[in-house]
Amino acid sequence: MFLIRPDPEFDESLESYIIRLAEANRFRVKKLFPHLGKLLQKQHGNLAGAMATELSRFNLYHANISSSKRYWALHLLSELCCKERISLLEMAVLKTSRNFGEKHTALFWKGLDIPRIFFRSEDIPICPQCLKEKPYIPVFWHISLVKACPKHRTLLIYSCPQCGQKTDYIRNGGTSICACGFDLSSTVVKPADSKLIRLAEQIYGFKPGANGQGNLLFRESSTEAVFGAVLWFRQWVEKKSDEELLVNEAFLLRCIEFFDDWPSCLISRLDKLTFEGLEYSERSLKGTSFRSIFGALLKVSRYLPDDQLEKNEVLKTVFSFLDQIVFQNGHPYSEISLTLLDSFEACVVLGVSIRQLARLIEDGLLHPCKQLKDSEEINPATPLFRLKDVFVLWSVAFQSRHSNRNIYLSRW
Numbered sequence: 001m002f003l004i005r006p007d008p009e010f011d012e013s014l015e016s017y018i019i020r021l022a023e024a025n026r027f028r029v030k031k032l033f034p035h036l037g038k039l040l041q042k043q044h045g046n047l048a049g050a051m052a053t054e055l056s057r058f059n060l061y062h063a064n065i066s067s068s069k070r071y072w073a074l075h076l077l078s079e080l081c082c083k084e085r086i087s088l089l090e091m092a093v094l095k096t097s098r099n100f101g102e103k104h105t106a107l108f109w110k111g112l113d114i115p116r117i118f119f120r121s122e123d124i125p126i127c128p129q130c131l132k133e134k135p136y137i138p139v140f141w142h143i144s145l146v147k148a149c150p151k152h153r154t155l156l157i158y159s160c161p162q163c164g165q166k167t168d169y170i171r172n173g174g175t176s177i178c179a180c181g182f183d184l185s186s187t188v189v190k191p192a193d194s195k196l197i198r199l200a201e202q203i204y205g206f207k208p209g210a211n212g213q214g215n216l217l218f219r220e221s222s223t224e225a226v227f228g229a230v231l232w233f234r235q236w237v238e239k240k241s242d243e244e245l246l247v248n249e250a251f252l253l254r255c256i257e258f259f260d261d262w263p264s265c266l267i268s269r270l271d272k273l274t275f276e277g278l279e280y281s282e283r284s285l286k287g288t289s290f291r292s293i294f295g296a297l298l299k300v301s302r303y304l305p306d307d308q309l310e311k312n313e314v315l316k317t318v319f320s321f322l323d324q325i326v327f328q329n330g331h332p333y334s335e336i337s338l339t340l341l342d343s344f345e346a347c348v349v350l351g352v353s354i355r356q357l358a359r360l361i362e363d364g365l366l367h368p369c370k371q372l373k374d375s376e377e378i379n380p381a382t383p384l385f386r387l388k389d390v391f392v393l394w395s396v397a398f399q400s401r402h403s404n405r406n407i408y409l410s411r412w
């Protein structure tokens, strides 16, 4: 069906490739999908309905739970189009069961987990100079933390200078030409802030040497760890709701600045919250919930995206802070160790699931601070477990190779 089959670029989005494939064979993208649907019906009738009817719904992450049909449809299409020279499936963005933080779902693309909240499905910006060199769209432009092109060190462009419409190659059905006919690769660009470039380099997986070692985001870590840290900053430091999808430059610059002085920036914040908690509390902290002082700290610090302390810098710093309070004799904040964790928070400290926690209570290893009636079910959101008890239990019974106290205690 397609006589000319361009080679896909290594970071090219599936939609971008479909557009180029169609263009190379003189198909209009809008006409392509009904045509593909018919073709599929002819060869594999049972799969025909599984094909998306437009480019904007084509990628696999758009499919509902029954996405396996869509998967096979794409597989067959791959053979049909390209005789297996390339697999369209390898280029697809998929759903994954992995979560970030408390409850953020993720997408999966070529070995990379991306929080769904940071993935743009529409209004995709562009780098005009990249388009001039090669007219294709990399998946990285779909990631909202990428504001700058790390190759050309310029800001990405969000709208067409001629008609003012937001750039969106999927809606337009063309990689470089706007719906108004303007060639977007000729747009004048502005230089980008070096911090935004550095962040984009981290996400692209570039290794620009040892610069910026002090900043947590710029250390040698996985791209997922960078996503996790930014998500955590958004949730715990800025307390943004999930409905607010906007990730603008000002937000990212604040975030980068926060992580500049790691971990002191977090420790001083924890110090301040503790001080205020102790200062303004009218009675003893015994019976006060941990979250009334620290908010959702424990819950949003889990899975960033790693559960192992070794790889989760935020959780490691929180544990180190709490460890001193719990174990140091006469610590000025020792009263904090009497605050109460709910079941979800206790699970974070122990690194266990809710079901495992229930077992620990049943076996008498962990005691709720409130008498429960015989058949009473524990509401996981009720603060019931003394921080000190949970932390000590973790220290004596839940140490593991990748999550243990030695990871953050200084070694002599």
Ligand SMILES: [Zn+2]
Pocket: 127, 128, 129, 130, 131, 149, 150, 151, 152, 153
């Ligand atoms: Zn560029």
Ligand SMILES: [Zn+2]
Pocket: 160, 161, 162, 163, 164, 165, 178, 179, 180, 181, 182
């Ligand atoms: Zn335009």
